[in-house]
């Protein structure tokens with residue numbers, strides 16, 4: 001584990017493996033105009049953590065990761081990995097960063113062992129590392145079979161194995177659980193925890209929020225190119241659990257009117273099929289009073305501990321859909337009515 005201690009603004013903190021401050025990236029195209037994919041984005045990941053990077057489609061996750069890896073040039077801000085400024089230090093830190101940002105393509109007629117052997121040779125890594133990573137990702141027993149016979153989950157594990165070959169200090173994975181069945185997801189979760197326990201820092205983006213809540217020590221949530229929440233998972237949940245209340249009505253058909261009434265009363269409401277979730281409620285009695293005044297009668301009013309999915313919904317005003325990508329664009333288009341609004345989404 002990286003054990004260095006850094007001094008920030010007079011405070012002692014653990015060493016940050018990854019630091020991003022005020023990162024900006026603007027895409028310009030004749031057809032779509034100017035878009036701020038990253039609009040002053042901040043992120044900090046401490047050593048030895050599994051860190052979840054969450055955001056709706058089009059919120060800027062891939063742009064952030066591609067910028068970090070030197071594949072895209074930012075328009076402003078600063079980035080550092082292992083205390084070294086990027087992109088200047090990229091050649092120096094590249095050997096300590098393993099990443100899968102886009103699904104890697106493998107030769108279909110090669111086996112996993114041949115594929116990794118070739119990559120190890122190209123990277124001048126010891127051959128024994130191939131068997132170590134095959135064991136780590138649980139592919140050892142099928143390592144001699146051709147990649148074209150592999151399931152999506154096995155290809156995903158091969159991709160992770162290829163990123164682990166150089167025994168990186170920082171592992172960056174974009175949607176590692178994509179295409180995995182529940183058993184595969186559980187194995188991947190165990191692998192991430194084992195890697196972190198061995199001192200590796202893991203950053204993973206995912207749309208499977210329940211998984212992130214189980215695996216990750218800390219999270220960053222991005223929306224419209226800006227950080228909207230960050231910190232240890234339990235602290236983020238605690239901060240958003242204050243005043244969270246579940247409301248059921250005698251008549252389910254009254255829910256839309258109740259949602260409207262409560263929203264008008266200044267309460268944040270998320271509608272679920274058979275109940276409403278409210279946020280920031282100081283006095284639950286006020287909720288039943290406001291509703292009763294409209295002839296809407298409450299059958300349940302329960303304070304609840306929120307999960308990461310509810311926090312994500314509240315902060316980004318949209319629900320994640322596993323496996324869906326870029327069907328709705330969350331980035332701001334400059335000059336568009338509503339640019340700068342805090343909502344985005346998958347809705348279309």
Ligand SMILES: Nc1ncnc2c1ncn2[C@@H]1O[C@H](COP(=O)(O)OP(=O)(O)OP(=O)(O)O)[C@@H](O)[C@H]1O
Nearest residue numbers: 027037056057058059060061062063325326329331
């Ligand atoms: N090469 C590009 N040219 C123009 N716009 C781009 C380009 N790449 C990304 N964008 C835009 O930048 C915004 C952020 O995209 P990005 O891919 O970083 O989001 P994301 O959070 O990774 O989304 P997803 O979860 O769908 O992968 C989107 O509006 C996207 O359309």
